[in-house]
Amino acid sequence: MPRVAINKKTYMLRDLAEWIEGRMSTKGLRQEDVAQWININQQSMSRRLKQAREGKDAFKVGELFTLLKNLDATDEEILRLTKM
Secondary structure, rough: OOOOHHHHHHHHHHHHHHHHHHHHHHOOOOOOHHHHHOOOHHHHHHHHHHHHHHHOOOHHHHHHHHHHHHHHOOOOHHHHHOOO
């Protein structure tokens, strides 16, 4: 089923969660490692990733950019993941 413009934000949040989880896997990082970057515990990180997978806003702007920077996002990835 094609993506509909009405649900664009939901799809983008899901893409963000998938990108974060994929990059964590590629770099061999655990949720606990990534959670420390934004000063939360592992349980909160798990909850936030789940919320993002459900299409809900889960990260503050500052937290998001910290994650993108530390996960070595390219400029193109940053634009794609944050353009809403």
